[in-house]
Amino acid sequence: MVAIFPLITIFAPLLGTLLISLFWRDLGDRVARLGIAALWCSALTSLATLAVVLSGDTIQLALIGTPSGTMTYTVMVDRLAAVMMALISLVSLIIHVYSERYMVGDAGYVRFFALLGGLTFVLLSLVSSGNLFWLFVCWHLVTWLLATLLVCNPDSRAARDAGQKTFWVQSFGDAAFAVALLVLYGSYGTWDMTDLFARLQTAPAPLTVWPGLQWECDVPLVVTLLLVLSVMTKSAQFPFHFWLIGTIEAPTPVSALMHAGIVNAGGFLVNRLAPLFGLAPTTLHLMFVIGGITALIGATAMLTQTSVKRRLVYSTMGQMGYMVMECGLGAFALAVFHLCAHGLFKATLFLNSGSVIHKARTEFKLPPVGRADEAHTFSPMTWTTGLVATLVLPLVILLVVHGVVSIPLQDAQGAVIFLFFGWVTTSQAMFTLYRLHTGASWAVSLTMLGTLAFIGLTYLWAGEAFTHLLFPGTGIAESYLRAAEWNRSFFELVIGLAAILIVGAWGMIYGKAKGVSLLMPDWIETMRVRAYVMFLNGLYVEDLVRMIGRVAFRR
Numbered sequence: 001m002v003a004i005f006p007l008i009t010i011f012a013p014l015l016g017t018l019l020i021s022l023f024w025r026d027l028g029d030r031v032a033r034l035g036i037a038a039l040w041c042s043a044l045t046s047l048a049t050l051a052v053v054l055s056g057d058t059i060q061l062a063l064i065g066t067p068s069g070t071m072t073y074t075v076m077v078d079r080l081a082a083v084m085m086a087l088i089s090l091v092s093l094i095i096h097v098y099s100e101r102y103m104v105g106d107a108g109y110v111r112f113f114a115l116l117g118g119l120t121f122v123l124l125s126l127v128s129s130g131n132l133f134w135l136f137v138c139w140h141l142v143t144w145l146l147a148t149l150l151v152c153n154p155d156s157r158a159a160r161d162a163g164q165k166t167f168w169v170q171s172f173g174d175a176a177f178a179v180a181l182l183v184l185y186g187s188y189g190t191w192d193m194t195d196l197f198a199r200l201q202t203a204p205a206p207l208t209v210w211p212g213l214q215w216e217c218d219v220p221l222v223v224t225l226l227l228v229l230s231v232m233t234k235s236a237q238f239p240f241h242f243w244l245i246g247t248i249e250a251p252t253p254v255s256a257l258m259h260a261g262i263v264n265a266g267g268f269l270v271n272r273l274a275p276l277f278g279l280a281p282t283t284l285h286l287m288f289v290i291g292g293i294t295a296l297i298g299a300t301a302m303l304t305q306t307s308v309k310r311r312l313v314y315s316t317m318g319q320m321g322y323m324v325m326e327c328g329l330g331a332f333a334l335a336v337f338h339l340c341a342h343g344l345f346k347a348t349l350f351l352n353s354g355s356v357i358h359k360a361r362t363e364f365k366l367p368p369v370g371r372a373d374e375a376h377t378f379s380p381m382t383w384t385t386g387l388v389a390t391l392v393l394p395l396v397i398l399l400v401v402h403g404v405v406s407i408p409l410q411d412a413q414g415a416v417i418f419l420f421f422g423w424v425t426t427s428q429a430m431f432t433l434y435r436l437h438t439g440a441s442w443a444v445s446l447t448m449l450g451t452l453a454f455i456g457l458t459y460l461w462a463g464e465a466f467t468h469l470l471f472p473g474t475g476i477a478e479s480y481l482r483a484a485e486w487n488r489s490f491f492e493l494v495i496g497l498a499a500i501l502i503v504g505a506w507g508m509i510y511g512k513a514k515g516v517s518l519l520m521p522d523w524i525e526t527m528r529v530r531a532y533v534m535f536l537n538g539l540y541v542e543d544l545v546r547m548i549g550r551v552a553f554r555r
Contacts, residue, residue: 003061005049006077009085010124012041013092017117024110032100035113039093039120046082046089053082054469060130060194076130076193079470080271080336084127087340091260091347092120098351099253106251108152116257119145123261127268132184132191135272136177139230139265143170146262150250162246165545169243173233180226187219197275220279227269228283228290235266235320238294242542244317248309252354255309259316260347264339266320270327271336271470274480278330284484288328294321297539304536308353314538316346329417330484333467333477391503394426397453413485420495424502426452 016038020031053059064073077085096116103109122145126138147167153159185191188199200220231237236244244263247255270277270287277283298318305311319342326335398419429452471477485491508524534540 002052002056003059005045005052006059006075006085006128007061008045009042009049009089010075010121010128012038012045013117013124014121017114017121020110020114020117024114029104029109031110031113032096032103035117036093036096036100038117039089039096042120042124043086043089043093046086049077050082050086053077053079071133071191072131073134074130074192075128077128079472080268081128083336083340083470084268085124087343088120088123088127088261091343092116092123092257094347095253095257095351098256099251102253102354103251106152112149112152112251115145115149116253119149119257126265127272130193132181132193132196136174136181139177139234139269140171140174142234142262142265143167143174146170146258149254150247152251152254153249156249158246159249162243162249165246166243169240170233173230173240176226176229180223180230183219183223183226193272200275200279218280220276221282224273224277224280224283225286227273228287231266231269231287231324232290234269235263235324236294236317237266237290237321237324238297238317239541241294241298241317242538242545244313245310245538245542248307248313252350255312256347256350259312259350260343263316263320264323264343267323267327267335267339270324271332274332274476277327277332278480278483281483281485284328284330285486286328288325288484291321291323291325291328294318295325296321297535301535301538304532308357309350312346312349312353316342319346328484329413330480330482331418331463332480333470334463336470337463337466390430391427391506393449394430394452395423397426397449398422398456400453413481413491415481416495420498422456426456427506 013035016035019034024031049059058079059075059077061075062072063075096113099112099116103112106112119142122138122141126135126142129135129138144167147163147170150166151159151163181191184196188196190196190199233240233243247258250258295318298314298316298321302311302314302318305314319338323335323338323342326332326338467477486494537543
């Protein structure tokens, strides 16, 4: 009986899409209500499915069978799938309700709701698939449907270009996914995930590239590297992020669904195939580097943008980089927690961006006239005490919080890296007070420290709870963290150099706020201005791709 809940969750949006496609002439503008009703059914049953899975075992259903069982369409709803189904259906429901009035008067009103329901169905099928072949089919269908939704206004050349770029970039990653499937099947002889995870513990068969020609290789390494390429294109990792920038031409509901759900697909894929990625430490190290570079570029570019939507797009890029970096650390459950939190708040930001832009246009105000900063007297004792306190207090707070949550720092490099990033983030917030010249207020400083302690405790507690939710009562989560560990000497060297560079930059920022100009040489200011221009233009990646496209088109 409980198996009916996931089936309703998955197929209710498809039923709504079919009814809209068949009876759109009779329904008119009421197609939105039909789509909303279908999503209400999907959202409510997804919550019921989540409750059933959390209190029992995984739900598995074979819907479409083949004689060999290789390509049997299997619905596998474990804890990961149940969480993702609840997230997708709830976000899609909110977007459907928002779009009912937002899309009024649009020429593609009916087509929009049909495609939106169809895309929701495909996403739900993707996260609940128990067979890699059908997961790939859904993965590629997402590419087609997203590219189609982006061109809601076919008269806009920018929208058409965005749709084409999205399709070709993501199809490139889909091709890598297809090759990975062939390698997996040639080595293990199955696409069924349950069988595949069991066979991963045995030695794979040699690949037959050509009759009589066999290829000995590290199958988990080759397959995961191919899958990482697909993750990079779907989740907008550098340098494949440029397709995401052009999607600001799409209607706001499409942007909300894309940033809240579709770009998170990379993190889901890594978690779904976690046993495979756990056998490829080199791939995990590469993912950490890719995610770190993407997070740094995305966050920096976001700070330079003048457009609200471009800021949100680069923010998503940075968050996806952080999510991939978490996967590279072996913190798979934390990456799922991150993508769920990001999906909820980013959907809200995009749906609210229209009103913010409208208010800025109708209530236009010039920024206040800049005033000269007050002269600061330099006191070595005050300067040193303030700098040390700003560096030490956030570290003490984080160590106390880690002790309360009982995270073993000495046993996992991933925990040390998360502590390092937490220290960087909280210290940066403290330095912001000095740049705003509010650091002298004890009330502000103490409020900031208390807030940071509360946020750190909440985040770490939620991350640990989510880890136990997805990996209950086993040591699987710890084994993934150990698989992602680096060489200890290299790890300590990287952390040490990063700390020295960051503390040096903070010293210059703090010195400038306190009137110590000697700590900020002129050549650094020149480099800062040039870097600002480069990040404002997105490191010219879009221009380079556009130039390559023009050359290829001429030829």
